[in-house]
Amino acid sequence: MREGNGEGVMTRAFRLLDAFAEGAPELTLEELAARSGLPRSTTHRLAVQLAAEGALERSRRGWRLGTRMFELGQLVAREQRLRERALAHMQDLYAATGETVQLAVADGDEVLYVEIIGGHRRVKSPSRRGGRMPLHCTALGKALLAFSSDGGRRYLDSRPALPARTPHTITDLAALRAELHSVRARQLAFDREEAALGLRCVAAPVLDSRTRVATAALSVSMATDSPLTPAEAAPAVGTVARALGRAA
Amino acid sequence: MREGNGEGVMTRAFRLLDAFAEGAPELTLEELAARSGLPRSTTHRLAVQLAAEGALERSRRGWRLGTRMFELGQLVAREQRLRERALAHMQDLYAATGETVQLAVADGDEVLYVEIIGGHRRVKSPSRRGGRMPLHCTALGKALLAFSSDGGRRYLDSRPALPARTPHTITDLAALRAELHSVRARQLAFDREEAALGLRCVAAPVLDSRTRVATAALSVSMATDSPLTPAEAAPAVGTVARALGRAA
DNA sequence: GCGCCTGTCCCACTGAATGGGATGATGTGG
DNA sequence: CCACATCATCCCATTCAGTGGGACAGGCGC
Numbered sequence: 001m002r003e004g005n006g007e008g009v010m011t012r013a014f015r016l017l018d019a020f021a022e023g024a025p026e027l028t029l030e031e032l033a034a035r036s037g038l039p040r041s042t043t044h045r046l047a048v049q050l051a052a053e054g055a056l057e058r059s060r061r062g063w064r065l066g067t068r069m070f071e072l073g074q075l076v077a078r079e080q081r082l083r084e085r086a087l088a089h090m091q092d093l094y095a096a097t098g099e100t101v102q103l104a105v106a107d108g109d110e111v112l113y114v115e116i117i118g119g120h121r122r123v124k125s126p127s128r129r130g131g132r133m134p135l136h137c138t139a140l141g142k143a144l145l146a147f148s149s150d151g152g153r154r155y156l157d158s159r160p161a162l163p164a165r166t167p168h169t170i171t172d173l174a175a176l177r178a179e180l181h182s183v184r185a186r187q188l189a190f191d192r193e194e195a196a197l198g199l200r201c202v203a204a205p206v207l208d209s210r211t212r213v214a215t216a217a218l219s220v221s222m223a224t225d226s227p228l229t230p231a232e233a234a235p236a237v238g239t240v241a242r243a244l245g246r247a248a
Numbered sequence: 249m250r251e252g253n254g255e256g257v258m259t260r261a262f263r264l265l266d267a268f269a270e271g272a273p274e275l276t277l278e279e280l281a282a283r284s285g286l287p288r289s290t291t292h293r294l295a296v297q298l299a300a301e302g303a304l305e306r307s308r309r310g311w312r313l314g315t316r317m318f319e320l321g322q323l324v325a326r327e328q329r330l331r332e333r334a335l336a337h338m339q340d341l342y343a344a345t346g347e348t349v350q351l352a353v354a355d356g357d358e359v360l361y362v363e364i365i366g367g368h369r370r371v372k373s374p375s376r377r378g379g380r381m382p383l384h385c386t387a388l389g390k391a392l393l394a395f396s397s398d399g400g401r402r403y404l405d406s407r408p409a410l411p412a413r414t415p416h417t418i419t420d421l422a423a424l425r426a427e428l429h430s431v432r433a434r435q436l437a438f439d440r441e442e443a444a445l446g447l448r449c450v451a452a453p454v455l456d457s458r459t460r461v462a463t464a465a466l467s468v469s470m471a472t473d474s475p476l477t478p479a480e481a482a483p484a485v486g487t488v489a490r491a492l493g494r495a496a
Numbered sequence: 497g498c499g500c501c502t503g504t505c506c507c508a509c510t511g512a513a514t515g516g517g518a519t520g521a522t523g524t525g526g
Numbered sequence: 527c528c529a530c531a532t533c534a535t536c537c538c539a540t541t542c543a544g545t546g547g548g549a550c551a552g553g554c555g556c
Contacts, residue, residue: 008543009257009513010294014301017320025325029534039515044535046258053262065324067355070362072265073321074378076313077273088368095343107315114318117365120336130322256512257544277503287546292504 012038013046017055020065028062073130078105082216083115085247086206089240090117090218096236099222102127102203105215106144109155111135114216123223126196136162136176137169139191139203139230140217146183147205147214168193188234191221198223202230204241209248218244260286261294265303268313276310321378326353327362330464333495334454337488338365338466344484347470350375350451353463354392357403359383362464373469374444384410384424385417387439387451387478388465394431395453395462416441436482439469446471450478452489457496466492 019027019035027035033043047063050056054068074080082105090101100118104111110132127133135141135155145152162171170176183189191201203219218241220233267275267283275283281291295311298304302316322328330353338349348366352359358380375381383389383403393400410419418424431437439449451467466489468481 008297010261010297010301013258013261014303014316020323021319025323025328030532040534041515041517041536042513045513045515048535049256049258053258055262064326065320067324067326067360068262069317070321070324070327071269071360071378072313073318073324074376075268075273076315076318076321078312078315079318080273087365088370091339091342091365091367094339112315112319117335117339119339122336128322130319278501288503289505289546289548290544293544293546296504 009046012036012042013050013055016043016046016050017065017069026059026061026064032063079114086115086216086218086244089244089247090115093218093220093236093240094118097220097222097228097233099123099220099226099228099233100125102140102219102221104140104144104217104219106135106141106148107132109135111138111141111144123199123221123226125199125221133195134163134165137165137191137194139189139201139221140219142179142183142189142191143203143205143217143219144214146180146189147207147212149211149213151184152180165195166193166197168197170194188238189217190230192230193224198225200224200230202234202237204234204238206241206248207245209245215248216244217241257294260284260290261298264291264294264298265313265317274307274309274312280311331363334363334464334466334492337492337495338363341466341468341484341488342366345468345470345476345481347468347474347476347481348373350388350467350469352388352392352465352467354383354389354396355380357383359386359389359392373447381443382411382413385413385439385442387437387449387469388467390427390431390437390439391451391453391465391467392462394428394437395455395460397459397461399432400425400428413443414441414445416445418442436486437465438478440478441472446473448472448478450482450485452482452486453493454489454496455493457493463496464492465489 015036016032019032029044029047032047033040036043047056051058054066056063057066086103090103093101094117098119100116100122102113103115104113113127113129113131116127116129133141135145145155156173156177162173162176164171170179187204189203193199199221201219201221203217205214206216206218208215218237220237222228263284264280267280277292277295280295281288284291295304299306302314304311305314334351338351341349342365346367348364348370350361351363352361361375361377361379364375364377381389383393393403404421404425410421410424412419418427435452437451441447447469449467449469451465453462454464454466455461456463466485468485470476
């Protein structure tokens with residue numbers, strides 16, 4: 001046996017864990033095997049082992065990610081420190097606007113949402129804490145890109161095309177380049193239904209006080225029919241992002 | 249070689265990840281090896297493998313937990329769903345009190361903090377999102393214990409002693425039993441500097457609408473010198489916890 | 497320069513991981 | 527109530543991926 005596909009136990013274990021990444025909170029063994037591409041018996045053995053570590057849990061229907069993963073996830077230093085510094089400021093912003101407040105960092109050509117807070121009538125948005133979105137179609141992404149160490153040059157140059165999420169997504173590289181110029185000039189980025197229809201957003205970069213490079217970005221997003229417009233929320237977002245940068 | 253200590257790769261990998269659990273955001277290879285009890289070369293190999301998966305990251309000084317762990321941690325269903333339902337209510341509670349608001353569940357004879365929000369003057373508390381505390385010395389713990397499916401009987405019976413955190417910690421089993429009675433009667437639990445000196449807290453259970461068992465608990469905690477007292481915050485905590493239970 | 501400490505790499509050895517398939521458990525519908 | 531399908535669990539001979547002692551390299555202080 002041992003089909004010798006040159007993969008370690010660990011790679012396989014993470015493939016199992018990753019099976020839960022795409023919106024499936026609970027999977028049967030069969031589904032786990034299918035998604036991870038591993039043989040049934042191997043899947044079963046690994047799942048039992050992961051469960052022994054608390055990384056998976058068994059439920060009536062199958063398997064789900066376990067509490068141990070939650071605990072470990074909270075220990076990740078970068079996100080933990082960032083959130084700690086930002087949360088109070090985010091509360092202020094929520095109190096001032098009543099809209100969804102998001103905190104994100106750039107991670108490998110994508111926006112990674114670190115924290116999202118919002119109220120009862122929270123807008124149905126494609127973002128999720130720990131989730132990812134493209135840089136080019138979100139206010140947060142544009143703020144991060146405009147104030148990345150190379151001003152987004154590498155990103156723009158390495159990209160053959162900008163995929164559209166809605167009819168309003170900027171798909172033209174030159175247009176995005178111009179947009180980033182304006183973001184740099186105003187220290188504010190906007191999303192005018194470019195990521196999802198009915199959703200608008202203002203973001204401001206959190207700049208390192210020494211290097212002027214964005215370490216994170218802060219945003220407020222709202223439905224198009226909200227009483228608050230992005231332009232109205234912009235000053236508050238900018239102020240809070242600047243305060244956060246100073247506090248770093 | 250192969251000292252045959254009967255442990256799998258996975259157990260060992262998790263031992264490495266666990267090395268970061270006790271307040272060490274960053275460790276050198278040597279420290280990792282020491283904490284995990286693994287040979288240096290094994291530690292090195294596993295760390296490199298974990299880094300390839302994004303579970304660890306290298307920094308100038310050594311190793312830290314990686315972004316992949318953060319992402320996976322956010323996918324854990326129980327905590328994710330609970331937080332989603334509770335966050336808006338927690339915001340209300342924060343707006344009303346201006347103090348630290350905590351959400352927790354019981355997990356294996358301990359309190360597990362699922363979410364904590366607070367403002368700028370956040371009290372220095374021993375709790376951390378993803379952290380744990382004993383059930384008997386926290387308001388959250390007592391609320392969870394009093395409304396667990398067996399009313400805390402198993403916990404009380406299996407415990408030889410209740411370790412003291414401060415001079416005010418309840419260490420007597422009979423006293424705790426009485427305290428839980430009162431918690432059940434009032435649907436409120438208090439912490440009068442029992443977990444940390446200078447820190448007081450009110451908690452209310454979030455009850456399953458059918459079974460009347462606590463699925464979670466909500467609390468507000470404050471410094472002893474805060475203008476707000478636990479008794480004053482209690483009605484708000486109770487109201488919000490009840491609303492949360494109904495919304496489930 | 498000379499120890500000393502830590503990180504990285506090597507490689508011969510072997511027992512732990514592997515997966516096809518048998519066996520149980522569960523559920524469905526006729 | 528049973529036949530049948532589906533999915534979960536277990537078994538075990540085979541073998542290669544994991545192992546860890548030790549060698550080597552690089553940095554730091556004295």
